[in-house]
Amino acid sequence: MVPDLCAGVAELHRGLLDASVRGDALDAYLFAAGIVQVCEDRLNGTPWLLSRAAQQLEDTAARPLVRLVLNSAVATAGLTPASRCLRSWLSVVRQLTDALASAVTAGSYGTAHRGAFTGRVSTLLERLGTEGPEPAAALLEGSTLRSPSCFRSFDQHPRDVLELVARFIDRYPDRSRRLMVIGLRTSGSYLAPLTGAALRAEGYARVAVRTTRPAGAGSRADHAELRSALRDGALVLLIDDPPRSGDSLATVAQGLLRTGFPAERVVMLFAAFDDRPVPAPIAAHPSVVLPPGDWYIRERLRKQGLHRTLAALLPDHEVLGLSAAEPGHPSRWSHLEVPFTVLAHTDRGDREMHLVAQGAGTGYFGRHSLAAARALDGLVPQVHGFHDGVLLWERQPAEPGRSSDPVPTELVPAADVLRYVIERRERLPLNEDRSPLLTGRQPVWEVGARLFAHRCGRLAAPLRPLLIDPLLRELLRTSSASLADGHMVFGRWWHGPEGWTKTDFDDGHFSHLDLAEYDAAYDLAGATQALPEHEDQLLADYERLTGTRVPAARWCVYGAALGWNAERLLCSGAGTGMDEAAARRARSRAVQRYLAGLYLGDLDDVTFAASSAPPSQAWCVLDVDGVLESDLFGVAAPSPTGMLALRGLRAHGYQVLLATGRPVPEVRDRCRVYGLLGGVAEYGAVVYDAERDHCAPLVTGHGRSALARVLSGLPSVTLDSQYRVCLRACRGCGAGRTALDARTVRQVSGGQEAVGFTAVQGETQTDFVPVGVDKWTGLEALLERLGAPPGTRPVLAVGDSxxxxxxxxxxxxxxxxxxxxxxxxxxxxxxxxxxxQVGLADAVGRLLGHVPGSCPVCCAPALSPADAALTALLAVSEAGWAGMPGRLARFARARAAMAGSSGTDGPAAAAPAPGAAAVGPQRRS
Structure with a gap:
């Protein structure tokens, strides 16, 4: 069984003992450092609400009080017998970690060194024993390792630490000066002891090593050590992963400044992914930086390093020739790799091999990829082995007319993607679903909780630990845990003689990108985001072949979380092959499909049978934002009451059209899912006929290109690529998206290029609409295309702007x-x-003569406990602030009702029951 890297202390302890028997100093060190990380997080951890309060109040006058409360909470928790026992045992592990760090920095970081350890390491191993601290077992229950990004995802190596220390020595050669190395957990738990060992080996006699979390509290001993170091004029060395913003390092540095350390005595040590200047938040401090060109992984991927890898992994191959390009720079988003070609002589003659050497991680973190590859034989490229941080595998040679580069998931046949997901599920089973234990690490349930809690407004923070987090944990809990891929949306595939194989098969789980999940259906949801036209068939085939049912609520959360993650990666600078607008659409579409399946999926097509020229009184027109849908963490998504209102109109034979400022792709999504005949897009500039799947712009030749050039030239302004006639501009991305400021709008509107356009300001965007365009003229054109008689007027129209x-x-x-x-x-x-949406329901009720969903024709469908709970959460904000208390009470009751039911996956149903969530597009009249 491929191991779960989110290991507990008992598993890490066993790994430490096994590595010690093998004489593998590097693995033994990694396991020991992992034990320290888990235990320190447990001993110095604080309750979720206190941690959140500390983050919110960090820059306010209440900060000293919050810090006092945090430190008091840690100190009080440390007085229990179990805590004292754990601290005593942990002191031995720390000493062992330092001793193993000395062995690693002395050169024991290649393959396993045979023979038992001797000297201080052996003595400490005997003191540690073969069992963990039994009195502290309950204290450690549920505590798991956080994989260090440095040695799991970022291709860093102990030699990089040695290089950083060498550069530090050049600037601070005084060996008599006291040094205090503080590693920022998680990676700091691994980097700091290596730094301390390397400094001691270079003659620095007074070196202390500590770790911390930026927003965490420290122990009394740590504070005493800091005060002593301050009095002695010590330097504090902060070491962490390659910083992106520098905020984590800056937070710890600010705490040191408050203690009394001057800025010049707080030194930053880190490797960098690029040659940009030191991030602004830490620019006031001296920094020792390892530039990207000097990382050890680049040496491993150059020709000489490749020869060493081939000698270690393919000893029966005599290399006659090797052709390889110069490796690039390390990346935050993927492992560094180099494709190369080898001409080798073997017992069977000369052979040309097309290979890839790829960084995979350090020690057992890297060998995890090797174990996964062997379990997935036939589904992934042939892997020859792992050596000193490098995974070696075969690639497909270039063919005439075809690139040798891997292709994205969207170009792979759906049947092959489904086969990979299902066979991975079967070949990589795990003993349990540990995602509920990963609070604070952005597992999928936690991301879903954050997204859906947005409907609770300012009450989201206190409600999350009480109601929302437990709901999402239960909703996503799976009884068939497996090692999910986690990298399906933007996956990389090759097609060879044996079929399609996936090259990034071990990059998405246990990585710095978070979103951990143990359910193979999450991988399937990722695949459907790349292959949206196959979503229904893929899900049906998955349920049939695995014999499990994927609850509609879970499928909705997966889709929303995947869309959020795609948008997050785009905003962070990762190349994903998807633009930001498409990522937002994916989030919105997940909720649309879910609620439409619940509230519209059981409606009979006969109810909506209409002639080619429906009666004029049958038409209703609805705006989208603020009417049919409302905001869900930065995207428009429907609410249950909005869907009930739409159900009422459709069930009573009314034909519903949309009239919105949104672009055609988003109107098309809603028409397909809600079963509508069409809509007006871009404020009336474009109309969409859903029956013919055809859109038609009503305005042409109005100088759009010139205005687009002006807007694109503004600093940090982006344009929505989905718009065809209007222009939608914003600054920032993701949750930080904002409209253009009034001054910029005035400047643009006063230019010659903007003649003929009117600016429409929104909360997160500014739209430029051609003069003369409005929703009524667009609706007239759409009604004409749909065959309505001239002069037809909608019987009901609801809008808010x-x-x-x-x-x-x-x-x-x-x-x-x-x-x-x-x-x-x-x-x-x-x-x-x-x-x-409650106002929309009132408007529809006036038309129907009753509340939508309250009569036998349009009665609300029955919901499962899980669906009732999730829809109640989605409904919290639909009545505004005045209606929120009642909606919260309804949500609490639904959550309580669900608590007694199972949210896990179960046997696949032969057919959905009436009112069950049909996740496919809804039928249109």
């Missing part, structure tokens, strides 16, 4: 929910008392 006014005035009954913009009220249009 100034751009909806022309449409609302011409409808037989046009109104706005209570969240209507001031311009709508000033226009004298009817504004309902209640806001958002």
């Amino acid at each position: 100034a751009t909806d006014i022309p449409l609302l005035r011409r409808a037989r009954y046009g109104c706005a929910p209570g969240n209507a913009a001031p311009a709508v009220r000033a226009a004298g249009l009817p504004v309902l008392r209640r806001p958002y």
Whole structure:
């Protein structure tokens, strides 16, 4: 069985003892450092709410009080007998870690060194014993390792630490000076002891090593050590992963400054992914930096290093010739790799081999990839072995007319992707689903909790640990745990003589990119984001072939989390092959499909049978944002009441159209999922006919290109590529997206290029709309295309913004929910008392003569306990702040009802029950 790297202390202890028997100093060190990391996190950890409060109040006047509370909580927790026992045992592990670090920095970092350890290491191993601290077993229950990014994902090596120390010595040669090395956990738990050992080996006699978390509290002993170091004029060396923003290092440095250390005595040590200047938050401190060109992995991937790897892994191959390009620089987003060609002589004659040498991690973290590859034989490229941080595998040679580069998942046949997901599930089983234990590490359930908690507004923080986190943990818990791939959306594949193989098969799990999940259905959800047209078939085939049912609520959370992750990676600078707008669409579409499956999936097509020219009174037109849908962590997503209102209209024979400022791809998504005939997009500039899947711009030749050039030239401004006539501009990305400021809008609008455009300001974007375009003219054109008689007016139109006014005035009954913009009220249009989706339901109720979902024709479907709980969470904000207490009470009741039911996956159902979540696109009339 391939091991779970999220190991507990008992497993790490066994690994330490096994490595000691083998005489493998590097693995023994990694296991020992892992034990220290887990134990220190447990001993110095603080409750979730206190940690969150510390982060929120870090820069406020309440910071000293919060810090006092945190330190007091840690000190109090350390007084228990179990804590004292654990600290005593941990002191031996720390000493052993330092001794093993000395062995590693002395050169024991290649393959296993045979023979038992002697000297101090052997003595400490005897003191440590073969069993962990039994009185502390309950204290450590549920505590698991955090894989260090440095030695798992970033291709760092102990030799990089030696190089950093050498550069430090050049600047600070005084061996008599006291040094205090502080590693920022998690990677600092591994880097700091190696740094301390290397400094001692170079003659620095007074070196202490500690670790910390940026927002965590320290022990009393750590504070005493700091005060002593301050009095002695010591230097503090902070070491961590390659920084991106520098905020973590800056947070710890600020704590040291408050203690009394001057900035010049706090030295930063880190490797860098690029040659950019030191990040601004730590620029005031001296820094010792290992540039990307000098990382040890580059030496391992040059020709001489490749020869050493071939000699170690293919000793029966005599290398006659080797052709390889110069390796690039290490990357935050993927392991460094070099394709190369070898001409080798073997017993069977000369052979040309096409190979790839790829960084895979250090020690047992890297050999995890080798173990996974062997278990996945036939699904991944042939792997020849692992040596000193490098995985060696065969690649497909270039063919005439075809690139030898791997292709993304979207170009792979759906059947081959499904085969990979299912066979991986079967070949890489795990004993348990440990994702519920990974709080704070962004497992999928935690990301889902953050996304869906957004509907609770400012109450999200206190509600998450009480209600929302437990709900999502239970919802995503699987009874068939396996080692998920986690890298399916942007996966890399090769097609060879034996079929399709996946090259990045061990990069997505236990990595710095988080989103850990133990359910193979999560991989399937990732694949469907790359192959959206195959989603229904892939899910049905997966359930049939595995005999398990994927709950619709879980599928929804997976889709939303995957879309969020794609957007996060894009905003962080990772190349993903997907633009930001597509990632936001994926998030929104996951919720649309889920709620549409619940509330619209059981409707009979006969109810909506319509002639080619429906009666004029059958048409209803709805705005999207703030009416049919509301915000869900930066994207528009439907709510249960909005879907009930739509269900009421459809069940009673009304034809519903959309009228929105959103682009055609988003209108198309909603028409397909909600079963609508079409919609008006881009404020009326484009119309979409869902029956024919055809869109038509109503405005041409209006100088859009010139205005686009102006907007694109503004600093940090991006344009939404989905728009065809209008222009949508924003600054930033992800949760940081903002509209253009008023000054910029005035400058742009005053230019010659903007003549003929009107600026429409939103909360997160600024739209430039051609003059003369409005939703009513767009609706007239759409109705004509759909065969409505001339002069047809919708019987109901609901919108909330100034751009909806022309449409609302011409409808037989046009109104706005209570969240209507001031311009709508000033226009004298009817504004309902209640806001958002509840206001929409009121408007639909006036048309139907009853509350949507309350009559036998449109009655609300029955929901499972899990669906009732998740929909109640999604419904919290749909009635505005005034209605939130009642919605929260409803959510709490639904959560309590679900607590007694199972949220795990079960046997696949032959067919969905009425009202069950059908995750496929809904049928249209």
